[in-house]
Amino acid sequence: MNDLIELLNEKQKQAVLSESQFSLVLAGAGSGKTKTLTTRIIYLIEELYVNPRNILAVTFTNKAANEMKERVCSYSQKDLPLTVKTFHSFGAYILRLEASLAERNQYFQIYDDDDSKKLISEIIKKFDIAKSNLGTIKSWISKYKQCLEDYSKMEYKDQTYLEIYKRYNKALKDANCFDFEDLLLQPVKIFSNYEEVLKKYQRHYQYILIDEYQDTNLSQYQLIKYLVGQNNSLMVVGDEDQSIYRFRGADVSIILNFTEDFFGGEVIKLEENYRSTSNILNLANSVISNNKFRLGKELFTKGLDGDKIILFDCYDEEDEARKIISLILGEHLTYKDTAILYRINNQSRAFESILNKNKIPYTVVGSIAFYEREEIKDAISILKWLVNPQDKIAFERFVNKPVKGIGEKALVHFYEESQNFNNDLFVTMQNIDSVKNLTKKTKDGFIKIYEVFKDKESVIARKTVDELIDYYLDNLGLTEYFKTKDEKENTDKIANIKEFISSIKYKTSGLDTLLLFLEEFSLSASTLKDNGQNTGTVKLMTVHNAKGLEFENIFVSGMESDIFPHRNSIHDEEGLEEERRLFYVAMTRAKRKLFISFCNNRNSFGYMEQKDPSKFLYELKIDYLELKYLSKSAINTLGFKGNKTLSTNFLKKINFQIGDFVRHKDYGTGKIINIKEKNGKNLVTVDFLDYSLMDFVLEFTKLEKLSDR
DNA sequence: TTCCTGCAGATTTTT
DNA sequence: TCTGCAGGAA
Ligand SMILES: Nc1ncnc2c1ncn2[C@@H]1O[C@H](COP(=O)(O)OP(=O)(O)OP(=O)(O)O)[C@@H](O)[C@H]1O
Numbered sequence: 001m002n003d004l005i006e007l008l009n010e011k012q013k014q015a016v017l018s019e020s021q022f023s024l025v026l027a028g029a030g031s032g033k034t035k036t037l038t039t040r041i042i043y044l045i046e047e048l049y050v051n052p053r054n055i056l057a058v059t060f061t062n063k064a065a066n067e068m069k070e071r072v073c074s075y076s077q078k079d080l081p082l083t084v085k086t087f088h089s090f091g092a093y094i095l096r097l098e099a100s101l102a103e104r105n106q107y108f109q110i111y112d113d114d115d116s117k118k119l120i121s122e123i124i125k126k127f128d129i130a131k132s133n134l135g136t137i138k139s140w141i142s143k144y145k146q147c148l149e150d151y152s153k154m155e156y157k158d159q160t161y162l163e164i165y166k167r168y169n170k171a172l173k174d175a176n177c178f179d180f181e182d183l184l185l186q187p188v189k190i191f192s193n194y195e196e197v198l199k200k201y202q203r204h205y206q207y208i209l210i211d212e213y214q215d216t217n218l219s220q221y222q223l224i225k226y227l228v229g230q231n232n233s234l235m236v237v238g239d240e241d242q243s244i245y246r247f248r249g250a251d252v253s254i255i256l257n258f259t260e261d262f263f264g265g266e267v268i269k270l271e272e273n274y275r276s277t278s279n280i281l282n283l284a285n286s287v288i289s290n291n292k293f294r295l296g297k298e299l300f301t302k303g304l305d306g307d308k309i310i311l312f313d314c315y316d317e318e319d320e321a322r323k324i325i326s327l328i329l330g331e332h333l334t335y336k337d338t339a340i341l342y343r344i345n346n347q348s349r350a351f352e353s354i355l356n357k358n359k360i361p362y363t364v365v366g367s368i369a370f371y372e373r374e375e376i377k378d379a380i381s382i383l384k385w386l387v388n389p390q391d392k393i394a395f396e397r398f399v400n401k402p403v404k405g406i407g408e409k410a411l412v413h414f415y416e417e418s419q420n421f422n423n424d425l426f427v428t429m430q431n432i433d434s435v436k437n438l439t440k441k442t443k444d445g446f447i448k449i450y451e452v453f454k455d456k457e458s459v460i461a462r463k464t465v466d467e468l469i470d471y472y473l474d475n476l477g478l479t480e481y482f483k484t485k486d487e488k489e490n491t492d493k494i495a496n497i498k499e500f501i502s503s504i505k506y507k508t509s510g511l512d513t514l515l516l517f518l519e520e521f522s523l524s525a526s527t528l529k530d531n532g533q534n535t536g537t538v539k540l541m542t543v544h545n546a547k548g549l550e551f552e553n554i555f556v557s558g559m560e561s562d563i564f565p566h567r568n569s570i571h572d573e574e575g576l577e578e579e580r581r582l583f584y585v586a587m588t589r590a591k592r593k594l595f596i597s598f599c600n601n602r603n604s605f606g607y608m609e610q611k612d613p614s615k616f617l618y619e620l621k622i623d624y625l626e627l628k629y630l631s632k633s634a635i636n637t638l639g640f641k642g643n644k645t646l647s648t649n650f651l652k653k654i655n656f657q658i659g660d661f662v663r664h665k666d667y668g669t670g671k672i673i674n675i676k677e678k679n680g681k682n683l684v685t686v687d688f689l690d691y692s693l694m695d696f697v698l699e700f701t702k703l704e705k706l707s708d709r
Numbered sequence: 710t711t712c713c714t715g716c717a718g719a720t721t722t723t724t
Numbered sequence: 725t726c727t728g729c730a731g732g733a734a
Contacts, residue, residue: 061724088724113723131729180724247722344721349725366723400711407711439710523724544722566721582722605719606725 001046004039004075008032015268016040018235022228022265024213024258025237028299029284029588030275033237034548037209038068040235041082042075044207052082056205056227060212062086062524064548068211083205087220089523091183094190094201096519101194102186103173107515109384110522111172111179113138114372115393119175123167127160141165145181146217146249148188174423176390184219191226202229212548213238213258217249225261234262240295241288244544244582246574256295271298275550277306279624280594284587286621291577309594311620312629316601316608316702317347317558321354323629324555327595328360328538335361337552339539341586343564345369347557348540361537366545371521375482375493376500379469380521382476386456386468387514389426402481404445413437414446426453452476464509465517466501473497543586554590556583559598559614583616596620600634601702608702613638662686662703667694 005013015025015036027033041057044050052072059065062085069084085093092110099106111119117138124137140154140161147153151162172179178186191198205227210216213236216224228234236258243252259265273281278301285299310327314320328338340351348364355362370376381397388394392415400406406414417435418428428435429450432443452475463471473479482493506517539551558564565579587594598617601608613634622640630640656662660672670688675698677683682698696703 086724183724245723248724346720368723403712405711409710442710542722563721568721578722603725 001043004042008036008039009270009272011268011270011272012036012039015235015237015270016043018266018268020264020266021233022258022262023235023268024255024265025235025268025270026239026255026295026297027237027268027270028239028273028297029242029585030273030281030550031270031299032272032274033239033270034064034068034211036270037211037235037237038071041068041072041209045072045076045080045082050207052080054204054206055082056090056208057082057084058087058090058208058210058224059084060086060215060548062089064211065089086523087216087223088180088183089519091187091223092178092519092523094187095178095183098187098190098197101190101197102178102182104176104178107388108176108178109388109391109394109518110183111175111177111393112522113180114377115177116141116168116179118393118396119171120164120168123164123171127164129160129164137161137164141168142179142181143249145179145185146219148185148219148222174390175392176388176423177393181219184217184223188219188222188226191223198226199229201227202232206232208232208234210234210236211238212242214240214243214252214255215245215248215250216254217245217251218254219249221251221254221261228262241291241297241581242547242585244547244578244585246578252293269297271300273299273301274303275591276301276588277304277592279306279308280587280590283309283594283620283624284584286624287580287587287616287619288584290619291580293574293577307593308626309596309620309624310626310629311596311617313613313631313634314597314599316599317350317603318354318702318704320557320597320599321351324351324557324595324597325354325358325360327555328553331553331593333553333593335538336536338555339541339546339549339551339553339589340555340557341541341543341546341589342557343543343566343582344558345542347563351540351557355538363537363539365539365541367541370496370500373493373496375478375497378478379473379497379500380518382472383465383468383514383518385425386453386460386472387511387518390423392425395425398476398478399449400445402477404448405439405441406445407442410438410442426450426456429453449476460509460511460514462509465506465514466504467509468514469497469501543582546589547585550589550591552591553593553595554586555595555597556586557597558602559583559596559617560602560611561614562611563602564614565616580616583614600631656682656684656698656703656705660705662705664688664694664696664701664703670694 005016008016012032015023016039025033025036041055044055045052057068059068065084065086069082072082073080095102095108096106099108117134120137121131121134124134140156144154144165151157172182208224208227210224236255238255240252240255243250259267281299281301312323314323324340342348345367348367352362352364378397378401381394385391385394396411414428414435418425421427421431429446432446432450452472459471460468482497485491486493504517506513564583565576569575569579598613599611602611617638627635627640656672656675658672658675661669662672663669664686667688670686672684673687674685675682684696684698686694686696688694
């Protein structure tokens with residue numbers, strides 16, 4: 001144990017050994033907050049002989065939770081029963097045990113945003129509300145739950161919304177489901193209503209530790225406030241400059257008010273950064289210091305200056321991807337130590353396609369796109385409905401697929417009758433004769449479904465999760481349905497299902513495993529596929545997803561106005577400052593090399609749009625920058641007077657040779673017949689099939705290469 | 710009442 | 725480029 005502690009600096013040690021009941025570690029990026037928290041857990045177990053059962057550690061993502069637990073256990077070299085979860089998975093865990101106190105049973109399922117939206121859209125049909133308001137209402141409801149149903153906190157007040165809210169919750173209850181916000185709200189309600197239950201959990205979790213406390217929202221805070229009783233110890237760590245989840249209700253003032261909320265709390269500040277070179281740190285600091293709403297803090301490193309940060313501009317997003325690739329190859333960056341970060345998910349497209357073309361292995365981290373495919377959602381819905389036959393949203397995904405005459409109206413009659421059977425849709429099918437107004441065809445459809453599921457209990461007991469998916473997709477006719485679709489529309493649905501099935505780790509049969517699988521899927525679908533096969537790949541992710549991570553080499557891409565800061569966040573100062581914090585988080589992920597790029601044009605909905613550099617780029621201090629790959633015009637625009645010349649060498653390296661076939665957006669396909677230098681740029685001559693010869697300045701033109709080498 | 714097709718409109722960030 | 729859904733055919 002001492003060996004571990006000796007590796008820490010004085011401030012970190014102070015935190016690990018702290019005897020205060022409440023303590024806050026407030027420190028900048030890369031100062032070892034997570035490491036300190038983890039070491040403290042080990043210290044509690046190994047030195048203070050705290051029973052691991054009595055420890056609750058809360059992390060921001062499930063991945064971080066697994067890693068933290070893994071670290072603690074590997075130090076002790078055994079599987080310890082400590083609880084490391086996200087707020088949401090902790091909430092789900094409590095609800096699973098106390099479901100009846102929240103009017104559910106233990107088989108409840110968790111609705112994702114899509115499911116919630118479907119439920120809401122059913123409800124607003126009965127109101128005079130346009131479909132286009134669905135998104136607004138969904139976020140209103142989320143917000144209302146996040147602030148613990150405090151109507152005075154809602155900016156927009158509307159009695160109709162409240163009425164919808166009531167019906168929505170009733171529908172959730174009838175479906176025996178919770179939405180994501182419920183996972184926090186309902187435990188808080190339980191704790192406030194049932195004192196003896198609260199006491200039980202207070203006794204259980206004597207030591208509570210929370211990472212990334214700056215991104216806590218009110219319901220999470222209240223949950224902790226309840227859990228921390230007279231005798232509980234609490235340590236939180238965070239950095240107000242890294243608060244980036246305001247859109248989810250995160251409130252920085254919660255961390256700033258810590259010493260008042262938890263009276264007498266000790267505050268420990270870590271000021272030494274162990275992650276980044278000093279150029280990276282200084283550059284990041286030059287940006288974040290533009291924020292007004294911050295405490296301001298010291299952050300230094302004893303490390304090397306390191307390389308200067310390379311700032312470069314690109315013609316468009318594909319050019320950006322190509323340049324990043326040539327930098328990765330040119331600078332000999334190891335794939336696995338390299339991450340490309342971006343503001344919005346769809347920026348990954350260009351990177352993926354160009355990385356693919358160049359056969360560079362990559363992993364998109366935290367992308368849920370795969371799990372949002374029709375076939376995957378259908379498979380999951382079947383499983384969800386198997387354990388929870390009250391779930392209409394799940395039922396509707398497969399009940400009429402392939403078509404068997406069960407439409408909207410038929411379902412209305414069916415659901416009406418289901419109320420007499422405790423909303424159990426399986427039992428309702430069993431009693432299909434009592435459903436009125438069904439045509440013969442429709443009724444036969446229901447009977448068909450019933451036949452497939454009538455022995456579901458024994459099938460669940462017998463089959464593993466992957467076998468269940470296979471079995472029911474086959475029997476419901478979905479496999480056949482997808483096969484036909486694959487052929488007709490040239491999709492890969494069957495292949496996707498195969499891939500999904502093979503990624504399932506659970507290999508035992510039975511209801512318990514199924515429940516476990518579904519809970520993990522609902523809470524962290526995006527990390528499911530992270531199965532160790534991703535070593536040796538370049539990582540692609542949003543900046544939000546990079547929170548808490550570190551890489552040797554970081555590319556921060558798409559630093560353009562409207563994207564970063566995002567156009568929807570620039571209307572108030574707080575939004576803008578949050579975007580700046582996001583940029584700060586992005587830069588401080590880098591240990592050794594940092595690259596920042598932006599495009600002068602970007603495709604959006606098939607149109608090429610001209611782009612301006614992000615306003616944050618003007619805040620970068622030139623002392624820490626390497627501008628050799630930045631175009632002259634960009635140097636002028638950004639007001640960098642360094643006046644370095646553009647390296648033509650760099651661009652040549654990327655690609656084009658005489659003899660290459662290329663495609664131009666307007667002129668079609670052609671062959672490069674000449675390349676020459678002109679004013680420091682590359683002038684290419686292309687012989688187009690449908691046009692005559694054309695000259696282009698390579699740097700200013702989008703030419704797609706058709707053949708490789 | 711169900712099914713199919715063409716077209717308008719969409720993209721912030723996530724547990 | 726992709727997707728959901730309105731509107732009309734069956
Ligand atoms: N005392 C130390 N000596 C050497 N390395 C350290 C020390 N403390 C932390 N580190 C290293 O510094 C890096 C950053 O640590 P950690 O991720 O815990 O920081 P953090 O404050 O949680 O960062 P962030 O807030 O940016 O997520 C890690 O690689 C960690 O191993």
